Amino acid sequence: MKEYGHELAAFCYYAPSAFEKLGGLWPIRSGHNIAKAGYAVGPRMIECYSLHVVLDGNVEFQAGEARATLRRGDLFCLFPDRLHNYRAVEFAADSPLRLHWLAFDGPQAEELLARVGITAEEPYLRGKANGELTELLTRQFGWMTEGNRPVELQMSLYRLFALLAPSDAPDSSGSVEPGWLERSAAYMKSHYMEPITVADAARQAGVHRSHFYLAFQRRYGMSPKRYLIQLRMEKAEELLRIGKLTVTEIALSLGYADLYAFSRAFGQFHGIAPSAYRQGRRGGPADG
Structure with missing residues (x-):
């Protein structure tokens, strides 16, 4: 990770291939960070969807009318062309805010999000980020960095949503x-x-x-x-x-x-x- 103004962070900017865009979902970028005191992002908007998982600490998130304070195990999603902002709250040096994010796009993106309970009106989930999901995000970051694992990446994106899907028994x-x-x-x-x-x-x-x-x-x-x-x-x-x-x-x-x-x-x-x-x-x- 590299040191920036209010965080230590690692970024991967991915270029999905024409093959990947034949599917319903493809990755765009990924990253993870450790926030410092005063860490804040926005208000701003992005061009795609981006899931942010809270690995540790607390974050205050807002997008439109939706507002929530999220903690370890929670996650939030940024929607394209929609203003958002988030910031570290209740900062503690021994347990700083840590995030891992995955940005993606595709014709199935909004439907898949809706299927797991994430909408533009309520763009967050509580307590859904378990160890398997965070390990999957780490593998995805590695595959995106390598740049030569399109099939694994595509499969892992659907696996991610399967992990978030609620039981419907x-x-x-x-x-x-x-x-x-x-x-x-x-x-x-x-x-x-x-x-x-x-x-x-x-x-x-x-x-x-x-x-x-x-x-x-x-x-x-x-x-x-x-x-x-x-x-x-x-x-x-x-x-x-x-x-x-x-x-x-x-x-x-x-x-x-x-x-x-x-x-x-x-x-x-x-x-x-x-x-x-x-x-x-x-x-x-x-x-x-």
Whole structure:
């Protein structure tokens, strides 16, 4: 670290590559410091997002109407083109303010921040900076300094947000959090052409199957079984209209064990056999 007016600090100014900017998130700069008495930054604004973790000491932070005194284990975020200022408070020579920061940008940046509870209106979190997170920041600083670890850096950025993400398991009152429901629906949307079952989706959600059924029904207005069948039948209609695959090939492509199982499911859903549906749509002969 080098000595500056009111701090000892180390900085890394990173130049993200074109490859890194193909992703949803990329690093811009990083640094860490030990503040001296009188340390203060701003009021000023920056062009990107920047997470600042309080490693020790106390800092008073303000951005717009948001104001907070933060301590070890807390963190705050600077938002682009938004005035902010922060300063060391309750300074103690044996326990000075120490910060580690990571500036980043990308089309997913604001959404990822929102997912962990950081918004422009409330741009800080308390007690979320654990040892694993600070170690990750230290590794990121080293990789950015080396300048030749783009894949590791990209992976580590998402890991950072995973560490900050709150648990979204149902609480003891039995209330339904949307996170696991959305994940289970996304799981079915992503894999409905594979031979997955509703039990697989319940395991993905991490809740008991009966609770999964009830919560899913309330949220989506249909059972998870119906939801999964609907995804497959909508795709089946599309493939039957296109006409490039035989009905048997469509059945196997949609995760059914054989033509009989698919035809039965299609008939129950649409009230017509898949071969008859295709024949009616295009006026041609049925196939198998």
